[in-house]
Amino acid sequence: MPSDIATPRRPTRAVRVGTTQIGAGAPVAVQSMCATKTRDIDATVAQTTQLKHAGAGVVRIAVDNDKEVEALKEIRRQTDAVLAVDLQENYRLAAKVGPYVDKIRYNPGHLHHVERGKPIRDKVAWLAGVARDTDCAIRIGVNCGSVAPEFLERYPGDQLEALVQSALYHCALMEEMDFERVVVSLKDSDPEKVVAANRRFAQARPDVPLHLGVTEAGMPPEGIIKTRLAFEKLLAEGIGDTIRVSLTLPNDRKHEEVEVGHRIIADVEQGRFISIPDFGQGLNIIACPSCSRVENESFVELAAQVRELTRYAQQHRVTIAVMGCRVNGPGETDDADLGLWCGPSTVNLKRKGVKIGAFNYQVVLPRLRQELDRIIAERAATGAQSATDAA
Numbered sequence: 001m002p003s004d005i006a007t008p009r010r011p012t013r014a015v016r017v018g019t020t021q022i023g024a025g026a027p028v029a030v031q032s033m034c035a036t037k038t039r040d041i042d043a044t045v046a047q048t049t050q051l052k053h054a055g056a057g058v059v060r061i062a063v064d065n066d067k068e069v070e071a072l073k074e075i076r077r078q079t080d081a082v083l084a085v086d087l088q089e090n091y092r093l094a095a096k097v098g099p100y101v102d103k104i105r106y107n108p109g110h111l112h113h114v115e116r117g118k119p120i121r122d123k124v125a126w127l128a129g130v131a132r133d134t135d136c137a138i139r140i141g142v143n144c145g146s147v148a149p150e151f152l153e154r155y156p157g158d159q160l161e162a163l164v165q166s167a168l169y170h171c172a173l174m175e176e177m178d179f180e181r182v183v184v185s186l187k188d189s190d191p192e193k194v195v196a197a198n199r200r201f202a203q204a205r206p207d208v209p210l211h212l213g214v215t216e217a218g219m220p221p222e223g224i225i226k227t228r229l230a231f232e233k234l235l236a237e238g239i240g241d242t243i244r245v246s247l248t249l250p251n252d253r254k255h256e257e258v259e260v261g262h263r264i265i266a267d268v269e270q271g272r273f274i275s276i277p278d279f280g281q282g283l284n285i286i287a288c289p290s291c292s293r294v295e296n297e298s299f300v301e302l303a304a305q306v307r308e309l310t311r312y313a314q315q316h317r318v319t320i321a322v323m324g325c326r327v328n329g330p331g332e333t334d335d336a337d338l339g340l341w342c343g344p345s346t347v348n349l350k351r352k353g354v355k356i357g358a359f360n361y362q363v364v365l366p367r368l369r370q371e372l373d374r375i376i377a378e379r380a381a382t383g384a385q386s387a388t389d390a391a
C-alpha cells in the first residue's frame with residue numbers, strides 16, 4: 001500500500017531495511033509493533049501477519065532476554081515480514097537478535113544502564129559493528145521521557161534541545177564508525193514537541209531519514225488526533241520518511257495503527273488536514289500502545305476505564321499518563337499531573353513525579369479519582385489556570 005507524498009520531500013540518504021527502503025524519495029513506510037508476548041510465538045507470528053497484511057513495511061518486536069531471542073528465531077523462520085527489534089536497557093542483546101532481524105532500534109537514553117564504566121562511544125562502536133556484521137539498519141530512537149542524563153545536564157531546562165542534541169551526537173558517532181544505515185526518531189507524547197524536535201533535527205541533518213512517532217498517543221479517537229496534529233505538519237513540510245502511529249488498542253485491532261498511518265499519508269497527499277482549534281485545551285490522557293513488555297493483560301481495559309472515570313473533568317487542563325510496564329512507566333509518567341503504570345498485580349500511582357503507592361486493580365481507580373479531585377480543588381483554591389479559565 002505505498003503512498004507518494006505530493007509535497008517536496010527532503011533529499012535524505014537511502015536506508016535499506018530488509019526489502020523496505022526508507023528515505024531518498026521512497027514511499028513513506030508505515031510501521032507498527034507487536035503487542036503480543038514475544039515468547040508466544042504463534043500469537044506474535046499471527047500479529048506480524050495481521051500488521052503486514054494491513055500494509056506495515058516494518059514490524060517491530062520487543063526482545064528483552066534470551067528466551068525471547070529463542071522465540072524470535074522461530075518467529076523469523078515463520079514470517080517473511082521485515083522485522084525490527086526494540087532494545088531497551090540491555091543493548092548487548094543486539095548481537096543475539098541481529099542475525100534474525102532487519103533493523104535494530106536502540107535508545108541513547110538507555111545505554112548508561114549497563115556496563116556503566118564503559119564510554120558511550122565504545123558502546124555505539126560495538127552496535128555499529130553488530131549491525132554491519134548482521135546486515136541490519138539501526139534506528140537511533142530518542143524519547144523525551146528518557147533523554148540521556150549527560151545531555152539533560154548540558155542543556156538544563158531545555159529538554160527538547162537535549163533530545164535533539166543527543167540524536168545528533170549519536171548520528172555523528174555512527175558516522176565516525178563509518179556506519180550510515182541510520183534512521184532517527186525523536187518522540188514525545190506532545191505533538192507540538194514532536195513537530196519542534198523533528199524540525200530542528202531535519203534542519204541540522206537533512207540527509208538523515210526520520211521515523212516519526214507521537215508516543216503514548218492513547219486511545220482512538222484522541223490518539224489519532226494527536227498523531228495527525230504532528231504528522232500532518234511534518235509530512236506536509238517533507239519531513240518524515242517512515243511513520244508509526246502508536247494507539248492503545250486491544251490485540252485484535254492492532255492493525256488499525258497501520259490503517260490510520262496510511263490514511264494520514266493519503267490525506268496529506270490530497271491536502272486534507274484536520275482542524276480542531278480547542279483540542280488539547282482540557283484533560284489529556286496519554287497511554288502507551290502496549291507491547292510484549294506489558295505487565296498485565298488488563299492494561300488496555302485500565303486505560304479505557306481511566307478515560308471513562310475522568311470524563312467529568314474534561315474541561316480541566318490535567319494530564320494523566322497510563323503506562324503498561326515498569327520499563328518505561330516510571331520515566332514516561334514524570335511530566336504528567338497523575339501517572340499510572342502497571343506491575344503484574346498492582347498499579348503504581350504517582351502525582352507530579354512523586355509516587356503515592358501501588359494499588360490493586362480494584363482500588364486504583366477510586367484512588368485516582370480522589371487525587372484528580374484534589375488537584376482540581378487545589379487549583380480552584382489558588383486560582384490556577386484550568387482549561388475553563390483559559391478559554
Ligand code: SF4
Pocket residue numbers: 288289290291292293294295323324325326327328329
Ligand atoms: S510503556 Fe512498556 S508496555 Fe507500554 S509500550 Fe512502552 S515498553 Fe511497552
